[in-house]
Amino acid sequence: MTVLTVENLSIDYLVEPPVHAVRDVSFTLQRGEVLGLAGESGCGKSTLAYGIVRLLKPPAAIVSGRAVFHSRDGVDVDWNELGAKELRATRWDQVSMVFQGAMNSLNPVISIRDQLEDIYLTHRPDLGRRERRKRCGDLLERVGVDRARLGAYPHELSGGMRQRVMIAMAMALEPQVMIMDEPTTALDVVVQREILREITRLRDELGFAVVFITHDLPLLLEISDRIAVMREGEIVELADALTLYTDPQHEYTKRLLASFPSLTGDRGSFVRGSVDDRLLAMDAVHIDGSAS
Numbered sequence: 001m002t003v004l005t006v007e008n009l010s011i012d013y014l015v016e017p018p019v020h021a022v023r024d025v026s027f028t029l030q031r032g033e034v035l036g037l038a039g040e041s042g043c044g045k046s047t048l049a050y051g052i053v054r055l056l057k058p059p060a061a062i063v064s065g066r067a068v069f070h071s072r073d074g075v076d077v078d079w080n081e082l083g084a085k086e087l088r089a090t091r092w093d094q095v096s097m098v099f100q101g102a103m104n105s106l107n108p109v110i111s112i113r114d115q116l117e118d119i120y121l122t123h124r125p126d127l128g129r130r131e132r133r134k135r136c137g138d139l140l141e142r143v144g145v146d147r148a149r150l151g152a153y154p155h156e157l158s159g160g161m162r163q164r165v166m167i168a169m170a171m172a173l174e175p176q177v178m179i180m181d182e183p184t185t186a187l188d189v190v191v192q193r194e195i196l197r198e199i200t201r202l203r204d205e206l207g208f209a210v211v212f213i214t215h216d217l218p219l220l221l222e223i224s225d226r227i228a229v230m231r232e233g234e235i236v237e238l239a240d241a242l243t244l245y246t247d248p249q250h251e252y253t254k255r256l257l258a259s260f261p262s263l264t265g266d267r268g269s270f271v272r273g274s275v276d277d278r279l280l281a282m283d284a285v286h287i288d289g290s291a292s
């Protein structure tokens, strides 16, 4: 049940000298899976994410390879072959993105309701006004924000709430894949935790797949089904989270794991800090492998 196939994707920045930011990257994403993409700053994670959804701007250029989206009804869509108009029309229906600091891209002079409604007006023009408004409220509640805040303007919401609104927007069209590039990095740890919990809950409820990008490997170990480790533009290791943690194969993965001292304590201390005992317990079971 593959939803996305990335095949031999290479992306350069055509500057002098050229930067080979993504080198021959291949992986598949399964329906409903959380795939973590880890690696240090500058290894090419964001370039890869933008490349997948064809949002790269010059001097970046895809020099080879492709990303193919497999729709539920069995149609394969190679995004490289779509024109700009087709791409705009289908992109957010199939795959949506949440970026670090996305919360700052809300329009400050437009209410949350109008910004959410705008998505439906553009992509679901046949929806009646009442249904549209209902969906906006439902959407907000899904990400843990009271629908009473629909009339608020961005500056009236906290950073965490604004980032939740961005996640709500990314979910509005019920995409099958969400690409999240450091979606919680700008937030404090408690809010970060709450949002991550929300994302995994929504994933369970709605069944979308997630590519979750961060340099924070412990966080990925906590939320991912599989993890790809990226280094200097290449994926050097891809394994399920438990295997990657207990039996890393690549020297770089080993070094990356060793650079997080809290990971080397007793089983269970695997999850940094502790915010939610229930989550800790679940993760301990998960890492133990005793849950299905």
Ligand SMILES: Nc1ncnc2c1ncn2[C@@H]1O[C@H](COP(=O)(O)OP(=O)(O)OP(=O)(O)O)[C@@H](O)[C@H]1O
Pocket (backbone or CB within 6 Å): 013, 015, 019, 021, 039, 040, 041, 042, 043, 044, 045, 046, 047, 048, 059, 215
């Ligand atoms: N506009 C650009 N022109 C030239 N080189 C660029 C440009 N943008 C990024 N790069 C280079 O491409 C490489 C990959 O950058 P990218 O931002 O994708 O990495 P990253 O892993 O997402 O880093 P971070 O976690 O810091 O965002 C880096 O070497 C970076 O310097």
